[in-house]
Amino acid sequence: xxxxxxxxxxxxxxxxxxxxxxxxxxxxxxxxxxxxxxxxxxxxxxxxxxxxxxxxxxxxxxxxxxxxxxxxxxxxxxxxxxxxxxxxxxxxxxxxxxxxxxxxxxxxxxxxxxxxxxxxxxxxxxxxxxxxxxxxxxxxxxxxxxxxxxxxxxxxxxxxxxxxxxxxxxxxxxxxxxxxxxxxxxxxxxxxxxxxxxxxxxxxxxxxxxxxxxxxxxxxxxxxxxxxxxxxxxxxxxxxxxxxxxxxxxxxxxxxxxxxxxxxxxx
Amino acid sequence: xxxxxxxxxxxxxxxxxxxxxxxxxxxxxxxxxxxxxxxxxxxxxxxxxxxxxxxxxxxxxxxxxxxxxxxxxxxxxxxxxxxxxxxxxxxxxxxxxxxxxxxxxxxxxxxxxxxxxxxxxxxxxxxxxxxxxxxxxxxxxxxxxxxxxxxxxxxxxxxxxxxxxxxxxxxxxxxxxxxxxxxxxxxxxxxxxxxxxxxxxxxxxxxxxxxxxxxxxxxxxxxxxxxxxxxxxxxxxxxxxxxxxxxxxxxxxxxxxxxxxxx
Numbered sequence: 466x467x468x469x470x471x472x473x474x475x476x477x478x479x480x481x482x483x484x485x486x487x488x489x490x491x492x493x494x495x496x497x498x499x500x501x502x503x504x505x506x507x508x509x510x511x512x513x514x515x516x517x518x519x520x521x522x523x524x525x526x527x528x529x530x531x532x533x534x535x536x537x538x539x540x541x542x543x544x545x546x547x548x549x550x551x552x553x554x555x556x557x558x559x560x561x562x563x564x565x566x567x568x569x570x571x572x573x574x575x576x577x578x579x580x581x582x583x584x585x586x587x588x589x590x591x592x593x594x595x596x597x598x599x600x601x602x603x604x605x606x607x608x609x610x611x612x613x614x615x616x617x618x619x620x621x622x623x624x625x626x627x628x629x630x631x632x633x634x635x636x637x638x639x640x641x642x643x644x645x646x647x648x649x650x651x652x653x654x655x656x657x658x659x660x661x662x663x664x665x666x667x668x669x670x671x672x673x674x675x676x677x678x679x680x681x682x683x684x685x686x687x688x689x690x691x692x693x694x695x696x697x698x699x700x701x702x703x704x705x706x707x708x709x710x711x712x713x714x715x716x717x718x719x720x721x722x723x724x725x726x727x728x729x730x731x732x
Numbered sequence: 733x734x735x736x737x738x739x740x741x742x743x744x745x746x747x748x749x750x751x752x753x754x755x756x757x758x759x760x761x762x763x764x765x766x767x768x769x770x771x772x773x774x775x776x777x778x779x780x781x782x783x784x785x786x787x788x789x790x791x792x793x794x795x796x797x798x799x800x801x802x803x804x805x806x807x808x809x810x811x812x813x814x815x816x817x818x819x820x821x822x823x824x825x826x827x828x829x830x831x832x833x834x835x836x837x838x839x840x841x842x843x844x845x846x847x848x849x850x851x852x853x854x855x856x857x858x859x860x861x862x863x864x865x866x867x868x869x870x871x872x873x874x875x876x877x878x879x880x881x882x883x884x885x886x887x888x889x890x891x892x893x894x895x896x897x898x899x900x901x902x903x904x905x906x907x908x909x910x911x912x913x914x915x916x917x918x919x920x921x922x923x924x925x926x927x928x929x930x931x932x933x934x935x936x937x938x939x940x941x942x943x944x945x946x947x948x949x950x951x952x953x954x955x956x957x958x959x960x961x962x963x964x965x966x967x968x969x970x971x972x973x974x975x976x977x978x979x980x981x982x983x984x985x986x987x988x989x990x991x992x993x994x995x
Contacts, residue, residue, distance in 0.1 A: 626818065626820065628816040628817075628818055628820040629820055629822065631788075631790050631814065631816065631820070632814065632816065632820045632881075634789075634790060634808040635788060635789075635790070635808045635812065635813065635814040635882075636810070636833065636834050636836075636837065636881075636885075637808070637809070637810045637837040638836075638837070647822065650822070650824050651822070651823070651824070653824075725824075726865075727823050727824045727825075727865045727866075727867060728823060728824075728867070729823065729867050
């Protein structure tokens with residue numbers, strides 16, 4: 466029997482699933498080996514790049530002393546609260562902006578401007594307004610998330626086919642009913658994707674949020690480590706934040722697949 | 733005799749991007765009797781979809797009036813059902829729920845609702861697909877759901893905007909026959925917009941040809957084939973004669989448009 470070999474580099478052609486997953490695991494492993502090699506061979510000083518073993522030791526130290534657990538819970542709480550506050554406001558406002566030209570015209574210029582303001586620059590103001598407790602961190606995460614989120618959600622609801630709205634009108638539904646029962650569910654897969662992406666952005670703002678006046682948190686640990694040039698702590702903290710982000714992303718995707726099986730775009 | 737649907741001196745002007753007014757419809761007068769099936773044909777851009785949208789109450793005309801049973805139309809209402817070209821189904825609802833959704837504003841009992849939904853699902857030949865999602869259906873099946881949804885609350889006027897335009901030729905023929913069968917049993921006044929002349933002649937009692945830019949009624953042709961019609965009607969000489977007549981009218985308009993575009 467002759468088996469024809471499938472070329473792997475054909476444009477957009479599917480490849481075996483095992484290969485797809487395998488490549489995604491193999492590449493970081495190769496990087497890891499390269500990393501180990503440059504540090505073990507003494508090519509790079511540990512101050513600039515500590516060895517992978519040093520990172521694992523650091524991880525173990527943080528787990529054993531309970532620091533990691535404390536930092537993680539505090540940070541996850543802040544991220545969850547900031548993101549949730551942004552979402553609770555952004556979904557209804559985004560839907561209104563996407564469907565009433567008046568609301569869009571009123572809010573869009575302002576939101577688009579705020580969106581470009583550097584969040585770091587708002588730290589002094591946020592302390593002035595919200596003190597130095599958790600509220601200030603949550604506020605920073607909120608600002609970093611909300612203004613992006615609301616514009617994306619506006620666009621998500623705009624892409625709902627106009628004839629669905631017209632169908633609702635001919636069936637006798639009111640504006641509020643059409644937004645709540647037609648536009649929202651129709652755009653929910655896209656909104657969910659926006660929520661997933663913006664959750665990633667909230668994670669990236671964590672260090673900024675914990676830059677000033679924080680005693681704990683994953684971001685704080687990294688900033689502290691900078692003072693003592695504890696490179697291994699910095700690298701471990703960064704990787705750990707990345708991993709937590711990856712887990713949230715996966716959970717979102719899983720939830721989306723469960724909830725929006727009806728959508729053409731979902732596989 | 734009062735007409736079921738009457739359109740008087742209808743004008744529709746849009747503002748273009750450049751700020752210039754675009755006359756889409758100008759001075760349309762049209763009367764449709766109760767349970768009459770009227771097809772509207774014309775070149776693309778002749779305002780036939782806009783006309784339908786105005787009758788549906790989804791677009792407000794610049795001037796003139798549409799009335800149904802003598803009552804002026806001021807917005808969408810449940811006396812009219814609408815079928816759109818691109819299915820417009822609620823993708824997150826099953827076939828059954830899509831149709832039932834149309835009954836939410838009807839003041840009838842839950843069990844009556846269930847019965848009506850089941851009845852119309854059977855009527856459009858979708859028994860067995862009650863729990864299917866739209867994405868699992870073919871284009872023709874989706875449009876059958878849309879037709880059932882537009883009929884289930886028993887509107888007296890049915891507005892159809894190129895409902896079979898996106899279907900392949902075989903499916904389209906079957907859908908036309910299905911529509912006639914359903915319509916024969918549950919009479920309604922139908923305004924049916926299409927660019928397919930054969931479809932118009934096969935389905936309708938009257939074919940209204942619209943002139944373009946601005947949209948006006950160019951000709952109003954009575955189609956006298958007896959009902960119920962079978963698809964063989966398209967092979968009759970009279971059918972060919974009417975088809976030639978309608979095509980001639982449309983062609984004149986197309987030529988005018990092209991000459992206008994060239995100047």
